[in-house]
Amino acid sequence: MHTLDMFRLDGRVAVVTGGAGLYGRPICRALAEAGATVVIASRDAAACQAAADGLACEGMSAVGMSLDLGDEASIRALVDRVVGDFGRIDILVNNAVTRHGMADLDKLTREGWEEAQRINATGLMLITQAVVAGMLAQGSGNIINIGSIQGAVGPHFPVYGSTGMTSPLNYTYDKWAMVGFTKWVANRYGREGIRCNCISPGGYGPGVAERIGENEFTENYRGLTPLGRFCGEDDIKGAMVYLASNASAYVTGHNLMVDGGWTSW
Numbered sequence: 001m002h003t004l005d006m007f008r009l010d011g012r013v014a015v016v017t018g019g020a021g022l023y024g025r026p027i028c029r030a031l032a033e034a035g036a037t038v039v040i041a042s043r044d045a046a047a048c049q050a051a052a053d054g055l056a057c058e059g060m061s062a063v064g065m066s067l068d069l070g071d072e073a074s075i076r077a078l079v080d081r082v083v084g085d086f087g088r089i090d091i092l093v094n095n096a097v098t099r100h101g102m103a104d105l106d107k108l109t110r111e112g113w114e115e116a117q118r119i120n121a122t123g124l125m126l127i128t129q130a131v132v133a134g135m136l137a138q139g140s141g142n143i144i145n146i147g148s149i150q151g152a153v154g155p156h157f158p159v160y161g162s163t164g165m166t167s168p169l170n171y172t173y174d175k176w177a178m179v180g181f182t183k184w185v186a187n188r189y190g191r192e193g194i195r196c197n198c199i200s201p202g203g204y205g206p207g208v209a210e211r212i213g214e215n216e217f218t219e220n221y222r223g224l225t226p227l228g229r230f231c232g233e234d235d236i237k238g239a240m241v242y243l244a245s246n247a248s249a250y251v252t253g254h255n256l257m258v259d260g261g262w263t264s265w
């Protein structure tokens with residue numbers, strides 16, 4: 001096959017959880033630009049549909065659907081609806097995250113811990129379980145989990161300076177767990193034609209000034225990143241299409257860092 005043709009996703013059906021969020025948008029755009037039909041799913045179905053409409057306006061195939069990862073019935077309803085509408089799910093991108101209930105250890109409550117786990121651990125497991133059942137039946141599938149630099153190294157607390165910002169314990173716990181989850185799924189279902197990989201991005205740059213302001217943290221973060229900047233809007237797109245497509249047909253159980261070198265030293 002021609003090298004560039006290996007990256008095409010024509011005819012594939014992709015589900016992206018949290019696809020209207022910061023990283024979700026370029027992930028959905030990348031998959032749609034490569035030819036996939038993209039289902040953008042989260043609790044705010046209107047925001048998902050608006051994101052899908054934006055892609056559809058440019059001639060791409062996308063639709064928004066409702067999904068609450070904290071509700072097993074909602075997960076099953078989404079999977080049933082996608083399979084009913086499009087016949088199959090080829091690609092699942094576990095991108096959604098809740099930061100609800102996250103805190104430093106001394107401020108963590110049992111309720112907060114369990115609430116975050118309900119979405120980031122139990123929801124991740126339930127949607128993957130539901131989608132893998134269909135992938136096993138069709139004999140193929142591709143799962144891509146969105147991790148973080150916080151799942152490859154521990155938090156570098158001095159980067160926050162005196163801003164009062166922090167990296168919660170639960171976030172690091174969930175993102176490290178996601179790498180193990182990735183390897184388990186990859187190893188267990190490889191012979192059934194299912195691949196599973198992780199992309200671990202660094203801090204998302206677009207809109208950072210509006211979201212948190214330019215401060216000691218943003219300056220320190222750029223200073224500690226070998227490429228000297230936050231992740232840009234296009235920076236995750238190539239990695240996403242690579243792992244979602246036949247270009248990575250012999251790659252599974254991998255954790256691909258897209259972090260400007262943050263974890264390279």
Ligand SMILES: NC(=O)c1ccc[n+]([C@@H]2O[C@H](COP(=O)([O-])OP(=O)(O)OC[C@H]3O[C@@H](n4cnc5c(N)ncnc54)[C@H](OP(=O)(O)O)[C@@H]3O)[C@@H](O)[C@H]2O)c1
Pocket residue numbers: 017018019020021022023024041042043044045047067068069070094095096097098119146147148149200201202203204
């Ligand atoms: N932002 C960064 O700098 C950064 C850095 C490294 C890694 N990451 C990773 O990138 C991924 C996306 O993060 P982000 O920063 O782009 O997040 P974000 O903009 O906060 O978006 C999170 C998404 O998750 C969805 N979500 C939350 N709870 C949900 C639930 N119960 N059911 C279904 N969907 C739910 C939200 O949609 P609704 O509210 O509509 O449900 C939203 O679309 C995460 O896995 C994160 O760990 C982000």
